[in-house]
Amino acid sequence: MSTTRPLTRADVPAVASLLERITRSGSTTPPAGLVEYVARTCLDASWVDPDIPSLVSERDDGTIVGFLGSYPRRVRLDGRSLRVGCSGHLVADPSAPGVGAVLTRSYLRGPQDATITDGGTDLMVRLWRTLRGRVRTAPSFAWYRILRPASAVAAQLGNRGRPVSPLLRRAGAGADVLARRVPRIGARPAPAPRDDVTAEPLTVDLLLEQMSSAPRHWRLHPDYDAAHLRTLFAELDAVAPARGEVVRRLVRGAGGRVLGWYVAFAPAGGIVQVQQLASTGPDPGPVLDHLVADADARGAAAVTGRLEPSLAEAVRDRRCLVRPAAWALADTDDTGVLAALDAEDTLLTRMDGEWWMGHHVLWRGGDTT
Structure with a gap:
């Protein structure tokens, strides 16, 4: 059994280790820079919203087997303030099947007005569609x-x-x-x-x-x-x-x-x-x-x-x-927001998403700092 809960500072080394092992080098020892990066972007950044936190999946024995990064954004639609959850890097231990789907479903059910991601894979598309998410055609x-x-x-x-x-x-x-x-x-x-x-x-x-x-x-x-x-x-x-x-x-x-x-x-x-x-x-x-x-x-x-x-x-x-x-994917129950996301008079770009972030591209080639 696994429990989904918000990321805490104590989880960061284990999350960085999971990222390193599953999505990067295969080693269980992450570079120090990656540990610091997870803490900085998921817990300390100005965009962090305690209501829309990064999530982890934890086994009964305390092992972290899944992680979903959250990078909330604030936007305005016709002057109305909205909170947008930006679903970031998703990683799950292969020994815990279904964890990625559970983390995604939990995140999409958060209090945000809409959820976006702009680095989706074919697997993520199938998962989001199962959970009633939508493809943003042009930005894909x-x-x-x-x-x-x-x-x-x-x-x-x-x-x-x-x-x-x-x-x-x-x-x-x-x-x-x-x-x-x-x-x-x-x-x-x-x-x-x-x-x-x-x-x-x-x-x-x-x-x-x-x-x-x-x-x-x-x-x-x-x-x-x-x-x-x-x-x-x-x-x-x-x-x-x-x-x-x-x-x-x-x-x-x-x-x-x-x-x-x-x-x-x-x-x-x-x-x-x-x-x-x-x-x-x-x-x-x-x-x-x-x-x-x-x-x-x-x-x-x-x-x-x-x-x-x-x-x-x-x-x-x-x-x-x-x-x-x-x-590029989106999920919201507000049809007005959904329509506005892909309108010509919308400014919501890659800079406002997670595509550019560095979890998977920094500290390569033996650089551990």
Whole structure:
């Protein structure tokens, strides 16, 4: 028999050990950084809500055999404050069948107004559908803007654990030079930034200033405060060693008018991963173009991001590739919230989910700190 209950600080070493053994190296000894990371993100972060806690499954003998991370978010829909449970990393000991389903069911039955996850696997889709969860169709796809095709292939192989030799990478770089001269094969040059479009670092204060007018642009949007954004930016930076430099930019047009902003991971020579792209006007194109031009100037192989409904037209107009991505899932009894989640006038991005978090990507290769 197993009992489902909220995570406590005393559970953290056992949870980290379970994560290490089941989802990472197979060792029962987790790196110290992972232990600290679980405590920091699940117990100490500004987003922690005691009503929507991370959960563990504990056997009668005290053994932790399951864990579900919780990263609650606050949003507003037409001015109404809502609590959203972000269902994070789920891990279960194979010796305890059914634990993952029990943890998920318990979490979905919490007091939150809605529950989301954006890193779902095929197995998670089947489980959520059994529990009356829904697939968010558009955000379950990703758009790609290929800049250097050979390098993009090499980066994708590396991301899948199949690193490409330095010799092949050099050959690929040469092929990229030729490919960029033949736009029809899909490696079209990045758009030249407009003379009247500039960018500056996106700070916590600048983002809060922009979000103060969020109701004019979006019916559903994050309800950020300074503490949450400081924590969020710090955790994004903490993942940078594995995902690449965090690029945060506020984009301005003629006369200094704010056009929008973007936040992305930019690994050197790799694939830039967009976490949030927001436009304060009806057309996100200029912000997207600035992002792609910035990535191209950095030597990126490609740019990719989740297919948010608000970006669909801009992505289509720029002939970006669209491919399946991790499943984005949602659960709520409020049909109004469910409809708003996938509306064009919604700002709820990967940055507000758990896809980018570092439980499974940090402290690899023998780094134990």
